[in-house]
Amino acid sequence: MPNLKDLKVRINSVKSTQKITSAMKMVAAAKLKRAQEAAEAARPYAVRMDRMIAALGANVSGGDGPKLLTGTGRDDVHLIVVATADRGLCGGFNSTIVRAARRKIDKLLAEGKTVKVMTVGRKGRDQLRRVHGDKIISSKENLARTVVGFTVADEIGRELIRRFEDGEFDVATMFFNRFKSAMTQVVTEQQLIPANLPEGEQEDTGELKALYEFEPDEESILAALLPRNVATQIFTGLLENAASEHGARMTAMDSATRNAGDMINKLTLTYNRTRQAYITKELIEIISGAEAL
């Protein structure tokens, strides 16, 4: 028969775990709200940036454009930017990103390409270090104490462009989680360099775009705009990632709290049964003792 005291201890420990998880859930919910607002607020800039690039891209004929737009003409060296969270306890959030990135790396390696990795966020580095440690050329962590600032994205963007100009890679792709809802996040693969022109609408409004005047001229505007665009895309990715992280953590902590509740119920039931069994046993002892007299 289980020991009553042990059961009591067990129940109490599960109870304090539940307190922690439910507190974490509430913290995550509050942070999620802020992260979502930040992502929402940053959207207008990204949208307008896309629109401008589309207008410019339509006017710059291929081949002679800046390298950030047209690429180096090769795709031998790939840089994979893996954006994850700094902390765990958020369900499959980090693992899904890393898994997608790893699949991409394996595919590129199988094609005989060279792969370099840049990690943003500690968890991504930790998980990739085991297999692809030799490919990590740079890692950033502790980026977002509260809300991701644009300076962070700008810094990463600058580093990326510096490495690109030094000829360290030909193609850069970023992996992050796009926020759909607190329950679902979608791993997204986004090509940063060469810039991915927003397609589709280009043809519909083609005539209108040709009417733009440019000051000073298309090339110089593009040369200034493209680095900003890289930073903006990273920024958008990081914001989406932050919202996803908190959403994932909230969901994970919610189910952890529920599981703890179930466990407490089960343990309490065992505890009560055991207690009754003890009482019954004692009664039987007393009665049979009395009868023996």
Added chain:
Amino acid sequence: MAETTQFELVSPERLVLSRAVEMVVVPGTEGYFGVLPRHAPMISTLDAGIIDIYEGGSVVERIFVAGGFAEVTEERCTVLAENAVPLDEIDPAKVDKDIADTRDVLKDVSDTGERERLEARVVTLQAMARAKRAA
């Protein structure tokens, strides 16, 4: 009311301002230019300078931007700015102090990326101080 054009000022972090204006003067790289309703479509880079918003023939709002891009179409003018501060909120003494502080930090920074960032900051702050003094 006179004809208006939709003016939008957007920073990476948020939509700073969106309003109908009669005219807005923007610091283009090749000189300040005014945008009136039904302006010909154009895209321009911006230098650090002041955006003036006109209503009823006089300036109603002045905003400092540290460079960026402007997209003008017939019905709107969108400015993508990296750093936008209303001119009223700039305190020249504080800006001067910031410049000195940043220079101090800059002295013992060796990392290229960090240096670049700080140097850009000094340039921005200097432009800010100049704009404020000229105003």
